Amino acid sequence: MERLQKVIAQAGVTSRRKAEQLIKEGKVKVNGKVVTELGTKVSPNQKIEVNGIPVEREEPVYFLFYKPTGVISSVKDDKGRKTVIDYFGEIEQRVFPVGRLDYDTSGILILTNDGDFANLLMHPRYHVEKVYVAKIEGIPTKETIIKLQKGVQLDDGKTSKAKARILSIDKKKKRAIVELTIHEGKNRQVRRMFDAVGHPVMKLKRERYGFLDLQGLNPGEFRELKPIEVKHLRNKAVT
Structure with a gap:
């Protein structure tokens, strides 16, 4: 059982804070019933809707990607340019980049489907080197x-x-x-x-x-973050 706002954020719908606001406004349903209490916990088999749209709950995944130059740090590009998502075609989950690197910049980039985790890392108080x-x-x-x-x-x-x-x-x-x-x-x-x-x-x-580097990866390659790495990043973000 997890808090409703956390599940919504982890599904990549929005941030946890915005999810809390949507719950208060009565825009979230659990098993067809409107829920407005922030402390509500839900189980994996319960159906969640936000603004009438079902929330697709996926197992959270976390990847470290070596972004090449000439690639857009986005889920899609209206100019038809190659995006980081093009390298994750075999991944079932719908991942997205945490932050961005410029088109002409290469290097380390984190991708995930965990919106709550992504918002933690991108928060101004998270002073990662x-x-x-x-x-x-x-x-x-x-x-x-x-x-x-x-x-x-x-x-x-x-x-x-x-x-x-x-x-x-x-x-x-x-x-x-x-x-x-x-x-x-x-x-x-x-x-x-x-x-x-x-x-x-x-x-x-x-x-x-932070403590992550590109050791063992070539441009265009990625690896899954270890649970201890995810935990360390999350702990640094909330301290």
Whole structure:
């Protein structure tokens, strides 16, 4: 038996908070009867409807995916471009990406059918470290690295403190590879941070998400997260 709002969120219908609101508004039915009490618990064989639409309850699944460049972090694309879901054709559950990576950015991405879990990870209070490796134009000075570390002013506000270090320099081609670790998830944040300090990104990869990395995976491959990994991510999100 699980709380009704949790079951709705895990089915990917909406967030748990929004599910609670829908229950209060009388828009949720269990076995054909309207339920408005938030403490209501339901069993796996009970029929749930939200706004008259049956909720398809699936076993929650969690995947770590190595997203290639040139792929959309979305369930579908109106321009007909390849999406991350195209790599999960053999998976019975209807998974979706947690957050996103830009079309031109490769690296680690989590996919699940657990809406409650996804909303926990995407909540602003969840300060998971995301490690990116960027090939940039030009060779940044020590002062530039300090700017990145202290936070950069963007058009939607200043970024939080970050970790930044130069991994390698190509003086002949006037390029550098820099590792940048951030906690936020602003749209195209890493690219905009480097643009702001005068070093446009040529290539970008997210190598780590918290304690997770891409070890053993090639672009386009995925693996199922271990139960202990899911538990650790969930525990970090609620602390």
